[in-house]
Structure formats: structure tokens, C-alpha cells
Amino acid sequence: MSETSRPKGLSSAVCYRDAKAAFRWLERAFGFEPIFVLLDADGNLGHSEMGHGDSVVMIGNEWSEDHKSPLSIGGKNTQTVHVQLAPGEDIDAHCERARQAGAVIVMAPETQFYGDRTYRAKDPEGHIWTFGVTVEAKTAAEWDAEGGFTTVSRLD
Structure with missing residues (x-):
């Protein structure tokens, strides 16, 4: 990954129970392009980004009671x-x-x-x-x- 600033715009952040699996699946299923992955000292995913055209989607793990996968909240989507x-x-x-x-x-x-x-x-x-x-x-x-x-x- 090269260091660049992002242009003005929107991106989405999507939370998963298993963000590593989701990252791999999104590439395979939808053709999203990996941009970068940040791993912590234990190899856990800290943050990741994937591209589609000029857009970015951030893929991460659940990280608070307010940031959950639909899998953790009865399948609901907000x-x-x-x-x-x-x-x-x-x-x-x-x-x-x-x-x-x-x-x-x-x-x-x-x-x-x-x-x-x-x-x-x-x-x-x-x-x-x-x-x-x-x-x-x-x-x-x-x-x-x-x-x-x-x-x-x-x-x-």
C-alpha cells in the first residue's frame, strides 16, 4: 500500500464477527479489490479496506455494542x-x-x-x-x- 490521502467522498464500514473470512469472501464473491489490511501483533485484523472503482469499503470486526454484524443481532440490517x-x-x-x-x-x-x-x-x-x-x-x-x-x- 502506498501512502496517499483520500479524496473527499463517502465510504462504508461494515462489521463482521470474522472480518478475515469476510474480507476473503468479498473478494471472491463480489470481486472487491484488496487495498490493505492492518494486523495486530497477534495477527488479528485491526482494519482493512477494499476497493471497487473509486469507492472504498472498510471491513472490520465487531468492536462495540453498537457495531455488530447482523449475525449477532438476529439478522437485522440498519x-x-x-x-x-x-x-x-x-x-x-x-x-x-x-x-x-x-x-x-x-x-x-x-x-x-x-x-x-x-x-x-x-x-x-x-x-x-x-x-x-x-x-x-x-x-x-x-x-x-x-x-x-x-x-x-x-x-x-
């Missing part, structure tokens, strides 16, 4: 992570790769009214991940007409 694939990527093949690695597919690939094809998967500890790829670029007026919504730029 947030999910959405991962956008590049135009032209085969989301159906991505889903099948995840399924073969042991992901539970909770929503099979389906084209949405707004022009993305998406699927949802649970990892071995119960985190829900949504993957999408734009298959048809649509304007707000087009997706509003198809989905029955009204798109605005802000809430007043």
Missing part, C-alpha cells in the same frame, strides 16, 4: 450497501458468481423503472448488498412516467 457496476458489466454473471460463492440471493436480477438492472444478496453474516448497472439511461421525466413518481431536486 443499512445496506449499494454498489454500482460499470456500464456494460454483466450483472447476471456477477450475481451468479456471488451465488456460487455462497451468497443468498434475496432479489434476482431485475430491470428497474429507472433504467438500472439490480439484484440483492446477503453475505454469510447477513449483510445485504445491492448491485446495479445502468442498462438504459433515462431522464427523470421518463422514470417518473414509468414509476408514477415526481422527481424534484430538493425537499422544501
Whole structure:
């Protein structure tokens, strides 16, 4: 790993009971790219980061009563992570790769009214991940007409 500063932006941090296993699984199942891993003197994972495009997801162990894996709290999720694939990527093949690695597919690939094809998967500890790829670029007026919504730029 080279020392660089991060650009302004968002990243997600996901807690696991077994973060080392999760790190390996996320690479195999979803194709996330390892950036770096910090190990303590006993070889335990202290912190890790994986990349997808220009985004980073931090993978770590449970570390407080407020930072738990769904596996430790009855399978509940308080947030999910959405991962956008590049135009032209085969989301159906991505889903099948995840399924073969042991992901539970909770929503099979389906084209949405707004022009993305998406699927949802649970990892071995119960985190829900949504993957999408734009298959048809649509304007707000087009997706509003198809989905029955009204798109605005802000809430007043």
C-alpha cells in the first residue's frame, strides 16, 4: 500500500464477527479489490479496506455494542450497501458468481423503472448488498412516467 490521502467522498464500514473470512469472501464473491489490511501483533485484523472503482469499503470486526454484524443481532440490517457496476458489466454473471460463492440471493436480477438492472444478496453474516448497472439511461421525466413518481431536486 502506498501512502496517499483520500479524496473527499463517502465510504462504508461494515462489521463482521470474522472480518478475515469476510474480507476473503468479498473478494471472491463480489470481486472487491484488496487495498490493505492492518494486523495486530497477534495477527488479528485491526482494519482493512477494499476497493471497487473509486469507492472504498472498510471491513472490520465487531468492536462495540453498537457495531455488530447482523449475525449477532438476529439478522437485522440498519443499512445496506449499494454498489454500482460499470456500464456494460454483466450483472447476471456477477450475481451468479456471488451465488456460487455462497451468497443468498434475496432479489434476482431485475430491470428497474429507472433504467438500472439490480439484484440483492446477503453475505454469510447477513449483510445485504445491492448491485446495479445502468442498462438504459433515462431522464427523470421518463422514470417518473414509468414509476408514477415526481422527481424534484430538493425537499422544501
